[in-house]
Amino acid sequence: MSTWSLPIIPVMNVILAPVLAYIIGGFYYGLYRTITARIHGRWGPPLWQNFVDNAKLFAKTEAIGHGLMFHLGPVIMAAGSVTVILFLPFFNTGSFLSGFSNHADIMLLTYLMVVGPLGNALAVGVSGNPFGVMGVTRGLTRLIGLEVPFYVSLATVMIATNSSSLVQVMQLQTTPAMWNAVQYPIAFVASLLAFIGFMGASPFDVVGAPTEVYSGPRVEFNGKYLGILMVQRIIFSFAKLLFWVNVFLGGASDWFALIVKTFSLFLIVILVGSLYPRFKTEQAVNALWKSAVILSVLSLLFYTWRGLLW
Amino acid sequence: LVELFSDNVVVYALGIPPVIAVLMLMLKGYAKQIVSMLAGILLLGLTILSYAQVAGTSGTLGIPWGNGYLLQFAHSNLSLFFGVLLWAWTALVSVPKHKERFHWFWFWVALSGISILLLAKDGVSFFMGWEIMTWAVFLVLMHSQTVQAKNLLLYFVMGAASGFALLGSFVLLYQQACSFSLQDMGSAIQGLSLGQQMLHFVLLWGAFLIKIAAMPLHLWLEGVYVQGPHRLTVFLSAVLSKIGVYGAIVLPFAWFYPVMQHWAYFIQTPVAGNALAWLGGITSFVATFKAIQQKNAKALLAWSSVAQLGYVLTALGLHSAVGLAGALYHSLNHALISGLLFLAVAAIVQRTGTDRFTELGALISKMPFAFMAVLIGIIGLAGMPPLPGFAGKWLIYTALLQQKSIPLLLVVIASSTAAFLYCYRLIYGIFLGQPTKVKPSQVQEISWSYRIPIAILMLALMITGTLPGLIVPVINDVLAQLALPTLVHTGATVLHSGMGQIAGMQVMFTFGLAFVVILLLFSLHTVKTRHVHHLDIAYAAEVPTDTTPLHYGGGLGAELHRIPLIGWLQKRSVWPWYLWVVNHVKALGAICASFYQSGPRMAFVATVTIVVMIVVWAGGAI
Numbered sequence: 001m002s003t004w005s006l007p008i009i010p011v012m013n014v015i016l017a018p019v020l021a022y023i024i025g026g027f028y029y030g031l032y033r034t035i036t037a038r039i040h041g042r043w044g045p046p047l048w049q050n051f052v053d054n055a056k057l058f059a060k061t062e063a064i065g066h067g068l069m070f071h072l073g074p075v076i077m078a079a080g081s082v083t084v085i086l087f088l089p090f091f092n093t094g095s096f097l098s099g100f101s102n103h104a105d106i107m108l109l110t111y112l113m114v115v116g117p118l119g120n121a122l123a124v125g126v127s128g129n130p131f132g133v134m135g136v137t138r139g140l141t142r143l144i145g146l147e148v149p150f151y152v153s154l155a156t157v158m159i160a161t162n163s164s165s166l167v168q169v170m171q172l173q174t175t176p177a178m179w180n181a182v183q184y185p186i187a188f189v190a191s192l193l194a195f196i197g198f199m200g201a202s203p204f205d206v207v208g209a210p211t212e213v214y215s216g217p218r219v220e221f222n223g224k225y226l227g228i229l230m231v232q233r234i235i236f237s238f239a240k241l242l243f244w245v246n247v248f249l250g251g252a253s254d255w256f257a258l259i260v261k262t263f264s265l266f267l268i269v270i271l272v273g274s275l276y277p278r279f280k281t282e283q284a285v286n287a288l289w290k291s292a293v294i295l296s297v298l299s300l301l302f303y304t305w306r307g308l309l310w
Numbered sequence: 311l312v313e314l315f316s317d318n319v320v321v322y323a324l325g326i327p328p329v330i331a332v333l334m335l336m337l338k339g340y341a342k343q344i345v346s347m348l349a350g351i352l353l354l355g356l357t358i359l360s361y362a363q364v365a366g367t368s369g370t371l372g373i374p375w376g377n378g379y380l381l382q383f384a385h386s387n388l389s390l391f392f393g394v395l396l397w398a399w400t401a402l403v404s405v406p407k408h409k410e411r412f413h414w415f416w417f418w419v420a421l422s423g424i425s426i427l428l429l430a431k432d433g434v435s436f437f438m439g440w441e442i443m444t445w446a447v448f449l450v451l452m453h454s455q456t457v458q459a460k461n462l463l464l465y466f467v468m469g470a471a472s473g474f475a476l477l478g479s480f481v482l483l484y485q486q487a488c489s490f491s492l493q494d495m496g497s498a499i500q501g502l503s504l505g506q507q508m509l510h511f512v513l514l515w516g517a518f519l520i521k522i523a524a525m526p527l528h529l530w531l532e533g534v535y536v537q538g539p540h541r542l543t544v545f546l547s548a549v550l551s552k553i554g555v556y557g558a559i560v561l562p563f564a565w566f567y568p569v570m571q572h573w574a575y576f577i578q579t580p581v582a583g584n585a586l587a588w589l590g591g592i593t594s595f596v597a598t599f600k601a602i603q604q605k606n607a608k609a610l611l612a613w614s615s616v617a618q619l620g621y622v623l624t625a626l627g628l629h630s631a632v633g634l635a636g637a638l639y640h641s642l643n644h645a646l647i648s649g650l651l652f653l654a655v656a657a658i659v660q661r662t663g664t665d666r667f668t669e670l671g672a673l674i675s676k677m678p679f680a681f682m683a684v685l686i687g688i689i690g691l692a693g694m695p696p697l698p699g700f701a702g703k704w705l706i707y708t709a710l711l712q713q714k715s716i717p718l719l720l721v722v723i724a725s726s727t728a729a730f731l732y733c734y735r736l737i738y739g740i741f742l743g744q745p746t747k748v749k750p751s752q753v754q755e756i757s758w759s760y761r762i763p764i765a766i767l768m769l770a771l772m773i774t775g776t777l778p779g780l781i782v783p784v785i786n787d788v789l790a791q792l793a794l795p796t797l798v799h800t801g802a803t804v805l806h807s808g809m810g811q812i813a814g815m816q817v818m819f820t821f822g823l824a825f826v827v828i829l830l831l832f833s834l835h836t837v838k839t840r841h842v843h844h845l846d847i848a849y850a851a852e853v854p855t856d857t858t859p860l861h862y863g864g865g866l867g868a869e870l871h872r873i874p875l876i877g878w879l880q881k882r883s884v885w886p887w888y889l890w891v892v893n894h895v896k897a898l899g900a901i902c903a904s905f906y907q908s909g910p911r912m913a914f915v916a917t918v919t920i921v922v923m924i925v926v927w928a929g930g931a932i
Contacts, residue, residue, distance in 0.1 A: 003398050038555075065839035105812050110697060125737070128860060131850070133866065140731045141731065144728045151719060164711070165810040169808075214848065214850050224832070296716060
């Protein structure tokens, strides 16, 4: 028995991680809809509405396709999200749901996050729909803006801890006072700017704007294709929450801490997203670059004064 | 037998290429390509064999060159690293059957020059190799009859400038060292004054920056890459730009590395090194946005080559161990990736007659192999895991983090993120979207003679991506030669940078497994997919027709100019600056000419002034 139990636990972890991410993320998006509705003065759908929607998409009797690459694109996208979640540990102690995080490198994760969207870009490209490609172009342009404040914060953390290993960065944040968000508050603010963009919320949501580019990268997907993209989006959103919690908020030691920390971050996205109108793509990039430059200058001065970086 | 060959690799590497060059004059037709390919494979084999033999003085060669002067040749780890690249690419570019004017004799003369350059241990032979390479390539370009005179002239002038800078530095150093041996000249630099050291720094880096095509010395590149024969473009981008990197590492990097420790520092990097790193960063940033603007595939790839070598320059400029490792790693990656992409584009041009994004589109159905090749190429070019492009960039980012150079890291991150856009434009413009002028029904898959080298390169990229530690021993040998700390790697699968580690095989298998499992689950789903006509799309409730402009190839990324900084940069060019210099040199010439053209009085005044100045200056000196 003991010889068999060893591989079973890691295998279970690997299978469980995306499933749990989907369930938690699904309820988060349910809360997203409810809270947004209350801000608008509406009642809103029930919490499990996303699961119902998702099941409906998979139950459609027919799907419109545009060839093999169109079929593979959403699969690549989903595989990218699952890969990201498998490289992120759910908890900062023990091996439960830790996936392959022993080799997780922060820079590797930031790059793994764009592997999935490549699949979407290829699939919508092969469909021949110009709105989809326009959305992809806007998404890539926005990414140029997002990566800069993102790396202002990540570089600060990596230089300060002299490590780009996610596990090592997590292990150094033993108490709340040692959290990177507390130690490097300016860097954390910069990372939040990028975070709202990565979550696709206002004011950085022009990429998939339903009225302007006719839903952007997802325009041509329907039925089961839209279904798998919805699953993917929920898993991917939870992966991003987990990444931020692990890098800046010290990770979570138990389920309670995990839910509190990830949901607090998600709440920021909900609140900012329902308050702000959207930027045009070029305005978004410009605003992100300018704020990143100001924040990085501020943080360099601040950390130099405190002697944290050099 | 192995020892016999490998011990004498210097003799073979110097002797075989000129013989092949002469053979090229006698052979006809495809025989030239077969001989060229076989010779490339032979020399590649010899170079790999001699890896085991590199130690101390073994394999050195001296050739008498009049007045008792001895041209000295030997191989080092670094020269073998670039030698493998050179001969592998020689074999690869010899395979495709492509009807175009290509002068094989001068091509092999250029190869002989590069071989001399790689093995040279003294300044004279190094300079000879450099010049033979530059002029032979010029002659190949000229014989192709496709390159405009203006672009040829630009290549000629900048090649000459590079040669003169190199020669000037060598001659000045000879006065100090009384020897042309590269080692003696290198140590002579340490005895010079700071001003003289700076002069040599500028001359030597300038010479190689022209070949690397760092801004503002990149002007020659676009015309040559776009208009040159396809085979040569592949070779230029994959090998020749890397020879610039080789030269920069052997001469200025290695020579100034000990000296720099006495120069001014900013945080952790020497100021002069920082200047180079920033030059590389700005080059990659500007060139990336120029690449996004291009309307055809070859121009896009030409600008992307400028950008990618900008990263290499950034990494070299940091003058750190991880930086140099990153530069070497990225050079190797770029040699594989840009060569693969240029080959694929050449193969597509052979079939369709154009590389303009506005005339291509929707070719994926007819060219699935070419699509896969370009897909692998752009994943590498964008530096995405699990291909090796990521490992190279990751080492460069780590080097920047270790030097605590956050602003430069941001510039490099911004440009490598923007690179996704030109990568997507390349694959979308050719293979995706809607058909335009070139109808998919009228083309066929790229030819077999192109598919073979492309398949080899795809395989090489997959292997080096899965096993990122595979080439680390080679890089470590180079680092050890410069007495730098070496990289750690666990077998071939895990690469360490001192700050973190990446496990190539783990990433590859995790992604692959996730992909396969999800694909199986997704395909088990019983819902039928109905494949529809390419005009049957969700088009805002309208019905597009064949004449509706649906292909976005020409416009993709064009709206970037609305970002203020990018708009400002994309409108700029270094040409006005060069013209300003030219005009002022002309004006200075006119002033000088007026001394002897406006009659004897002016000449008399000038002569008297100069004599008086010399007397005053000499008096002061006494």
